[in-house]
Amino acid sequence: MKVEKTWVRITPPDNIPLCQGRAVMAGGREIAVFNLGNRFLAVGNRCPHRSGPLADGIVSGDTVVCPLHAWRFSLETGKGASSASASSCVETFRTRVEHGVVLLELPVESAVDKELPAVCFEHGEAANWSESSSTAGD
Amino acid sequence: MKKLVVVGNGMAGVACVEQILRHKPKFEITIFGDETHVNYNRIMLSSVLAGEKSPDDIVLNGLDWYQQNDIDLRLGIRIVDVDSAAKTVTGDDGSVTSFDKLLLATGSLPVIPSIEDVKKDGVFVFRNLDDTRALLERSRPGLKAVVIGGGLLGLEAARGLQVQGCQVSVVHLMDTLMERQLDEIGGSYLAAKMNRLGVTVLLGLSTTAILGNGKVEGVQFKGGRSIPADLVVVAAGIRPSVDLARKAGLQIKRAIVVNDYMETSHPDIFAVGECVQHNGVCYGLIAPLLEQGKVLAATITGNKGPTYQGSILASKLKIMGVDVFSAGEINDKVDGSEVIRYEDPSLGIYKRLTLKDNKLTGVIMVGETSDSHRYMEWLRGGTDLAKLRRQLLFPGPGDDGGLDAAQMSDRETVCGCMGVTKGTIIHAIHEKAVNTLAQLKECTRASTGCGSCTPLCQQLLKAVVPEFEEEGKKTLCKCIPLPEDNLRQILRSQQLKSVQEVLEIYGNGIGCEICKPALSYMLDMLWCGDHEEDRSARFINDRVHANIQKDGTFSVVPRIRGGVTSPDELRRIADVADKYKVGMVKITGSQRIDLLGVKKEDLPKIWADLGMPSGQAYTKGVRMVKTCVGTDFCRFGVQDSTAAGIEMERRLENLFTPHKLKMGAVGCPRNCAEATVKDIGLVGQEGSWQVVVGGAAGKKVRKADLLITAETTEQALDAAALIFQYYRENANYLERTYDFVERLGIEKVRKETVYATDAVKHGLRDRLRKSKARSQDAWLEREKPNHPTQFVQIRPLEEVFA
Numbered sequence: 057m058k059v060e061k062t063w064v065r066i067t068p069p070d071n072i073p074l075c076q077g078r079a080v081m082a083g084g085r086e087i088a089v090f091n092l093g094n095r096f097l098a099v100g101n102r103c104p105h106r107s108g109p110l111a112d113g114i115v116s117g118d119t120v121v122c123p124l125h126a127w128r129f130s131l132e133t134g135k136g137a138s139s140a141s142a143s144s145c146v147e148t149f150r151t152r153v154e155h156g157v158v159l160l161e162l163p164v165e166s167a168v169d170k171e172l173p174a175v176c177f178e179h180g181e182a183a184n185w186s187e188s189s190s191t192a193g194d
Numbered sequence: 195m196k197k198l199v200v201v202g203n204g205m206a207g208v209a210c211v212e213q214i215l216r217h218k219p220k221f222e223i224t225i226f227g228d229e230t231h232v233n234y235n236r237i238m239l240s241s242v243l244a245g246e247k248s249p250d251d252i253v254l255n256g257l258d259w260y261q262q263n264d265i266d267l268r269l270g271i272r273i274v275d276v277d278s279a280a281k282t283v284t285g286d287d288g289s290v291t292s293f294d295k296l297l298l299a300t301g302s303l304p305v306i307p308s309i310e311d312v313k314k315d316g317v318f319v320f321r322n323l324d325d326t327r328a329l330l331e332r333s334r335p336g337l338k339a340v341v342i343g344g345g346l347l348g349l350e351a352a353r354g355l356q357v358q359g360c361q362v363s364v365v366h367l368m369d370t371l372m373e374r375q376l377d378e379i380g381g382s383y384l385a386a387k388m389n390r391l392g393v394t395v396l397l398g399l400s401t402t403a404i405l406g407n408g409k410v411e412g413v414q415f416k417g418g419r420s421i422p423a424d425l426v427v428v429a430a431g432i433r434p435s436v437d438l439a440r441k442a443g444l445q446i447k448r449a450i451v452v453n454d455y456m457e458t459s460h461p462d463i464f465a466v467g468e469c470v471q472h473n474g475v476c477y478g479l480i481a482p483l484l485e486q487g488k489v490l491a492a493t494i495t496g497n498k499g500p501t502y503q504g505s506i507l508a509s510k511l512k513i514m515g516v517d518v519f520s521a522g523e524i525n526d527k528v529d530g531s532e533v534i535r536y537e538d539p540s541l542g543i544y545k546r547l548t549l550k551d552n553k554l555t556g557v558i559m560v561g562e563t564s565d566s567h568r569y570m571e572w573l574r575g576g577t578d579l580a581k582l583r584r585q586l587l588f589p590g591p592g593d594d595g596g597l598d599a600a601q602m603s604d605r606e607t608v609c610g611c612m613g614v615t616k617g618t619i620i621h622a623i624h625e626k627a628v629n630t631l632a633q634l635k636e637c638t639r640a641s642t643g644c645g646s647c648t649p650l651c652q653q654l655l656k657a658v659v660p661e662f663e664e665e666g667k668k669t670l671c672k673c674i675p676l677p678e679d680n681l682r683q684i685l686r687s688q689q690l691k692s693v694q695e696v697l698e699i700y701g702n703g704i705g706c707e708i709c710k711p712a713l714s715y716m717l718d719m720l721w722c723g724d725h726e727e728d729r730s731a732r733f734i735n736d737r738v739h740a741n742i743q744k745d746g747t748f749s750v751v752p753r754i755r756g757g758v759t760s761p762d763e764l765r766r767i768a769d770v771a772d773k774y775k776v777g778m779v780k781i782t783g784s785q786r787i788d789l790l791g792v793k794k795e796d797l798p799k800i801w802a803d804l805g806m807p808s809g810q811a812y813t814k815g816v817r818m819v820k821t822c823v824g825t826d827f828c829r830f831g832v833q834d835s836t837a838a839g840i841e842m843e844r845r846l847e848n849l850f851t852p853h854k855l856k857m858g859a860v861g862c863p864r865n866c867a868e869a870t871v872k873d874i875g876l877v878g879q880e881g882s883w884q885v886v887v888g889g890a891a892g893k894k895v896r897k898a899d900l901l902i903t904a905e906t907t908e909q910a911l912d913a914a915a916l917i918f919q920y921y922r923e924n925a926n927y928l929e930r931t932y933d934f935v936e937r938l939g940i941e942k943v944r945k946e947t948v949y950a951t952d953a954v955k956h957g958l959r960d961r962l963r964k965s966k967a968r969s970q971d972a973w974l975e976r977e978k979p980n981h982p983t984q985f986v987q988i989r990p991l992e993e994v995f996a
Contacts, residue, residue, distance in 0.1 A: 065991040071983045075730035076737075078983055083994035109746040112734035114707040121707040123734045123742055162994055 077111035199293035203227025206467025207299025213491030243354025310403035316410030335359025348429035375520035454501035456490035522556035611643020674701030692726035712927035723968030741812035751811035756840035757785025798976035824861035831861030833878025883910035888935030
């Protein structure tokens with residue numbers, strides 16, 4: 057089954073301070089949205105290691121460092137970016153800013169299983185995550 | 195044995211002697227130096243001025259080297275005359291020394307422009323170690339310093355003085371800084387960088403007079419404009435020192451004329467270094483002088499054969515955070531030359547390559563010089579770049595800037611100054627059991643010149659010697675590779691107040707979870723709270739003033755000074771625990787109460803309901819003072835530890851420290867509140883207090899060291915305040931007091947705190963007072979949040995349908 061995606065209006069950009077993240081519940085998911093100054097990036101908020109809130113992590117370039125045990129993830133690709141997190145990944149979501157609002161692209165179907173085991177994709181495939189995961193959820 | 199007399203104990207002369215010693219026959223060698231120092235690395239004087247290196251650090255040949263090689267070293271003697279017929283030299287002490295061969299390595303002298311009153315007190319040149327020492331003695335924070343000359347030396351002097359805290363202006367005659375190495379655009383990028391460091395750059399100004407009555411008060415320019423100055427450094431260039439050569443009757447044009455064999459017009463008199471010209475060119479930079487020395491060594495020892503063919507001019511500005519590299523031909527108007535430019539004004543990066551017939555002829559780089567090695571190789575080797583056209587400005591994928599030691603061929607030069615190839619270094623490592631940088635320097639001389647190849651040498655050592663450990667101090671992290679004590683000095687002198695600024699100027703512009711909190715701490719401490727607070731550089735605990743738990747909830751520990759609370763406070767705590775369904779209420783090891791499992795958005799409400807200040811149980815800062823019941827109730831107490839502890843907590847609370855700081859105060863040596871295993875402890879005894887520091891009862895158990903015995907409670911609290919502020923200012927981030935005290939030794943700590951001069955103690959108290967005055971209970975942010983969404987979970991503007 058092909059899952060539709062839709063853009064969801066989240067919050068004015070000012071609500072996410074520069075180089076910080078904020079957690080948001082949208083479409084049944086907990087998502088961490090980060091303000092990198094020239095763009096916003098969004099990933100699943102829970103670290104695959106011990107579910108640390110990534111939105112509370114320190115941003116380092118285009119990566120975030122989990123506040124619990126310093127696992128690092130690329131905010132662009134969702135891939136693990138430290139030796140500990142190398143074989144893990146987090147889901148990524150496309151963002152855009154329109155009429156003074158940050159939007160996230162979310163899968164329409166809210167029943168997607170959030171507890172799916174982490175599966176890593178090569179660069180460029182991360183955006184297709186929900187399509188693959190919906191198959192696994194069937 | 196024939197006698198060789200060397201006039202000049204500088205880098206070029208001594209390097210040439212080092213080469214001569216490798217040849218046969220041997221000479222009986224005498225070296226005259228008019229300075230009173232052994233041979234040191236003149237290029238590093240700017241680092242001495244900047245306080246990054248001590249004079250001892252820059253010594254190239256210690257006294258033992260002269261002794262081991264049977265060299266008669268005569269220091270502090272200036273040779274004033276040469277008799278080329280009688281083959282003698284005469285010193286300013288009247289001594290006459292005969293020679294068979296004479297080597298003139300007289301170097302150069304500073305050019306003193308014709309400026310009125312240039313000899314006034316407070317005017318310096320910057321050429322040798324004594325000049326540097328004099329400048330260091332005179333410079334003070336706040337002093338107005340004017341550097342005349344915007345070339346390499348002038349800029350390095352300016353930066354050094356500025357690190358010493360002076361307000362520095364650089365006055366340059368031309369419209370472009372370093373115009374002999376840079377083009378106009380490069381110069382403007384450089385000027386912008388200097389301005390950013392806080393050095394004022396004044397261009398196109400001709401200095402006409404030094405103003406002031408007796409001592410310097412200002413500098414006047416053509417046209418009448420003047421600026422105030424307490425100190426002036428003249429760095430307007432150098433000229434070859436040729437007086438002796440003239441007396442010897444040598445052929446001189448601008449400098450002593452030498453041929454390809456480094457011979458002068460006299461068969462037994464030779465010259466090397468900045469005082470010679472070869473094919474009409476004088477070289478003032480180290481690498482060519484060493485190449486000349488090699489050739490001359492062969493010629494002078496009768497092994498004539500090697501020739502000197504001139505050198506590629508290359509120079510590098512040695513100012514941290516201001517990277518400038520220039521090599522080869524600077525003029526891009528040469529017929530048939532192509533120019534390739536890259537500019538990024540917001541990053542301050544400028545690169546310009548000049549090519550002719552697909553070969554690199556010149557390169558200019560400002561702001562980013564990591565590729566300099568690659569370009570030097572292309573210049574030296576005359577590499578055909580036809581196939582590399584797409585990778586001229588940026589190395590191709592997988593090639594990290596030509597700095598990858600493994601990819602270099604053995605023939606490639608690692609140290610351009612000393613002409614040491616990778617092959618030579620690898621050979622030395624294998625054959626001579628070299629495994630430290632110091633040994634490598636001694637054995638091959640690599641990295642003893644300008645020092646820019648040091649990382650590459652270390653990389654090679656690391657690759658070949660498994661047990662190699664990088665020397666020097668531990669640096670903060672990869673993002674900002676400086677030791678923390680250097681960094682503290684830099685931040686203070688550069689007036690840097692925000693983490694991002696520091697990262698951009700001295701680091702990679704990005705930062706990470708290690709350096710960002712460390713820099714945040716440093717800036718807060720250095721500026722006594724008057725810095726630009728950047729919460730994105732703080733750990734989550736310091737963004738929301740609570741301790742993050744494994745499930746992402748937080749814990750709340752209100753301040754209960756000295757562990758003394760009241761029924762009313764306890765009732766409020768109980769009510770809060772009920773109201774917010776707190777997961778666990780726990781008495782902590784620090785005589786406080788912990789409310790665990792709190793949601794982030796509940797934090798401000800809980801703090802308001804508690805009506806108690808933050809206990810800082812989440813931060814690298816003052817935690818608490820644990821006390822015993824002291825004299826009020828206890829049968830044994832001899833000091834009122836409860837009151838003393840509460841007062842100590844009140845005086846130091848709300849402040850950040852390099853690591854968490856726990857204190858204790860006990861009313862008698864029975865030590866019920868365990869003060870002797872706290873970071874700072876007060877131990878009451880009959881008629882006095884022992885103030886102790888550096889105790890630990892964590893991963894490591896350590897009994898605290900006695901700092902001082904104080905007669906009154908006030909004296910004890912003052913001693914505690916002194917050691918507290920001293921620790922704040924001198925410990926590395928995440929260094930507990932017990933490691934800090936062990937690293938420094940309690941004697942040193944005592945000498946610099948409780949036994950320091952009144953001025954020093956006053957300074958510590960004063961800075962602590964300032965920090966304290968600007969600090970506040972972090973939980974007050976419940977009313978005035980740092981950011982509107984500091985504690986709230988963002989709700990989407992629209993719901994997603996199911």
